[in-house]
Amino acid sequence: MTPNDKTARIGADIGGTFTDVVLETPSRRYSIKVLTTYDAPERGLLDGVAALLAQAGLAPADVGFIVHGTTLATNAILERRGARTALLTTAGFRDVLELGTESRFDQYDITMDAPAPLIPRPLRRGVPERIAAGGEVLLALDEDAVRAVARDFLAAGVESVAVAFLHSYANPAHERRAGEILAEAMPGVTVSLSCEVSPEMREYERFSTTAANAYVQPIVASYLGRLDAKLRAGGFDCALFLMLSSGGLTTVQTAARFPVRLVESGPAGGAIFAASIAAERGIDRMLALDVGGTTAKICFVDQGRPKTSQVFEVDRAHRFRKGSGLPLRIPVIEMVEIGAGGGSIARLDGTGRLTVGPQSASSEPGPACYGRGGAKPTVTDADLVLGRIDPTAFAGGKLRLDETAAATAMDQVRAWEAGPQVLALGISEIVDEAMASAVRVHAMEQGATVEDRSLVAFGGAAPLHAARIAEKLGIAEVVIPRSAGVGSAVGFLRAPVAYELSRSLHQRIAALDLEAVNAMLAEMGAQAREVVSAGGGDPAALVEQRVAYARYCGQGYEIAIDVPARPLTEADRAGLLAAFEAAYRAQYGGVVVALPVEILTWRLTVAAPAPQPVAVPGLAPERVVTPDSWRKVMDPASGQVHDFALVRRAGLRPGDHVAGPALIVEEETTTVVSPAFGATVDANHYLVLRRQGETAGARA
């Protein structure tokens, strides 16, 4: 293979167990999974990169683009391995981080405890100062008090300081001045200001986000510095980008300044992967479902863009319980994660109800059928007992699954007098219902509809369950892509260089101070452009998007409305109002409210054009595949046993059609085509399942 003028691109995702690296050239994709090297994560990454370059016959100088995502920031928080961090705040509010919402996330559990704040109480200090909700100064900043606290922090060995004052989103002057004093008094110590990290109303979320940023900043900055230096030393002279939780890419410099924005970079890559499939197949409304061994992640992708959110929770005391973690107010791809995956363990609860997850058998000992000491029944065991997985073909035949062990494990959930098949069906149904329920509740929270979406399912366990989940949700099309195992790293290569900023400015639409709004948006735009332009590329090609978060005066939750990316004029008031009312009706029905509308927050995103996936034409089924053999499998929708056709995915070609019921088997997983569905192979070798009787290819 010849050097190819820097057209090679590398995506690298450092996860908790594996580091996935993907190398794409204009003609091919190479991928590798290496073990994550905890002591120095860059080592595993560089090893993986070297292996792929060797495989492709390329040199570092041939690489034009490296995108990196990492769980380093997240793990530092989860394992409390961050820097020694202090909080400087308004006198009287040192406990905001500990009081939180003053509520219990579990109503009936009297033994619950919230996660400990990242900053212990002795390092949370208040100084006299006060700004009112409108931004007026009620009490001037006591600068001597800041200096005195800085001396105490130095004496206590503080490495990083979060500065968070009340209402600093409305007037940042005190925070900025305190930041200057700290920088002078504590050289070498990193300082995070809440007015820069998360300039939005609601002190607990803003303080918590700023504390997390300060907590991970020294570690992330030093890691990124090392990685950058080693890449340069190794002969790479291309740009290095970091994947943000929002699905955009940013430079090393910005990532080192706002590392809290990196926490969800891996899952964001998965969502971007799904979005690229949406673009290839022209799917306007998608439900992306990523089911791994322990969790399922759910994300809506509309018009090829994953939905985004402004709040995320990290370090949940009960991993899947809302409100049990530390809130972070950062731009993040909106997704829900529930404890449902192939390794999820089934049990009977105190009421004799069959429940599945969130406990997982993980990869060690793994499901009972792995024969590695696991004895508890898992979703994978149920899939095996139901005949959906070929015990001889799992992991390419490397691991012979033990059907007897799986069937025996079913005994532990004997909720009814029934054989292993029915119990396995129960496990499968309960876990599918849990995923379907999570989708429905998430849809309600997002004001999204479900029935009219295409379900794109990836991750090892998704193809086994996707058709049944689609049946439960009334969804008519399911897409099972390729390369699902390294989806996040592939997604990194589909993401645009982008940066997003939010600011609170609380005004009614009718009384909007257009001059102030225009000035603020122009400033935000300039700031975002500076970040994005640092990544190179054509400044004229940058796309700016503006969104306002509005509500009826007196409500507590805002909904997003699109705002034109130009200075607003008088004429825009009516348009903003109409856009709000339309969005409100779409979300909550035709209830008429005769109240003024107010805008609380403005969000602005500047993005370079994303690499455009090539659209794939729809393909009509050309050949009906004759199955190799048949297997008896119980179908949960009817409770009946059907003869399922057995087909190998490797042997399928674009245009092939497999009528349901069928099992399409590949190395890591099996796609269950229920009796209600039929599957067609598209030009990208994706499996496209549609309800039987509907014409495949109708979308083209």
Next chain:
Amino acid sequence: MNDAIQDLRLQVMWTRLISVVEEAAQALMRTAFSTTVRDAGDLSAAVFDTQGRLVAEAVTGTPGHVNSMAAGVRHFLARFPVAEMEEGDHYITNDPWLTAGHLHDITVVSPIFANGRVAGLIGCCCHQLDIGGLGQGPDGRSIFEEGLQIPLLKLASRGRVNADLMEILRQNVRTPLQVEGDVMSYIASNEAGARRVREMLQEFALEGLDGLGDYIIAQSGAATRARIARLPRGTWHNAMTIDGYDRPITLRASLTIEEDCIRVDYAGTDAAVPYGINVVLNYCRAYTVFGLKCVVAPDVPNNHGALAPFVVDAPLGSILNVQRPAPVAARHVIGQMLPDVVLGCLDQALPGRAPAEGSSCLWSVQLRGKLPDGAGFDTVFFNSGGAGARARQDGLSGTAFPSGVRAMPVEVTESAAPIVIWRKELRADSGGPGRQRGGLGQTVEVATRDGSPFEVLAMFERVDHPALGRSGGAPGAAGVVSLASGTAMRAKGRQQIPAGDRLVLELPGGGGLGPVAERDPARIAADLAEGRISAEAARRDYGHN
């Protein structure tokens, strides 16, 4: 085989119903105007069968609402029989004796129609910030002063909102548009939930919820009874004295564990008082059962079956079973104490399972004043003291228990009303000493932004009677209500804060559990280092130098 599959389908539908009411609760919070609902989550949503039995509730609900509504829906059915319901009907009331114990909680119940028949009912109950009258304080002398009473009425008939009722409502409240918006959000939430239930019935080809309801109720009832059967039999007594309005009130309970039920009788409890801290029986039952359920069967989903094995009674005319037209607006002050009372009984039967007494009563700060332009403002914000120490853990600091609500952010409260909260932080030395320390209360200081005078409708508890410890643990600190200038204030009733002064609230701490001598010295040192106890208290209470 077919029975097993049928059973499985019922379990799937049970999971589905809980997610349906969860959706309804989400819709309420997103469309509500009252900060109590939108920011504090003071609401509940639930599904009932056609007999009015609670089948599923949103896990976000607060006990005073859910369990009260569980008792109240049968009153709706008595007034509006299923046979006369029509599609698009919605029914409403805020009658304290029928549902959640004060006029500020509005309940809306709606039929779920499927195939032209009533398949079940869906309801929500929300804390309405403004219901006219005196406002939410203990100062009313009868229900007539406390606000607008909405009897059991049709809120909407075949999809048409009752315009007369809405006009009366608007005329009786201070913020008519917001109140109307809130009421509309109740309808929207019930409709969203009903739609989901209908889809589920279609998917499973069911006529109605009754068969499913029977199954859920039977399963939950059996599970709860099985837990009770494992408990020791007998009767235990406890009494707890709290501040009351102007004189102390003693709450007495006897708790009897039988083979398949737990009976609580509040015989001997003090009589009702002329102030708005009286409790209706529904609300008394709601918090009593909640407290017991936390210890006896916390993991059984809440519904009619799970609630039925708990039988609660209080003498007619006592402060826990008050009769019309007594005032009840601040009934949470006493109702939220009931878990402490019954857990005191249960602790004798099951040593080591119940936490110590806590601050328990939410310190809801209801303020009223004038804006610079002369217009009035009313506002409320929630604060919680310390919870009781637990068998193996310290008590939760500044955390609501038994209430399930959240505190509003200070920045939201200050944006909604011209007040400044100058301080809101943990109160050192307020946690009751013990092997496990009680949770810390907090100190809150508030004034108007321009220093103008304002009023507080005080309804604070545990100022004279602190939360007691258990098993040798010491009491938490009592609450203190005062002005920054030093003047003491009453814990109950409407009072003025003069111009330029601030209201200072020191919230009670939770009681300790176990002997102080058994506390891990490392924990004492940590408390000291973190300023949770002072050096003096470490010496005095723990003998730590």
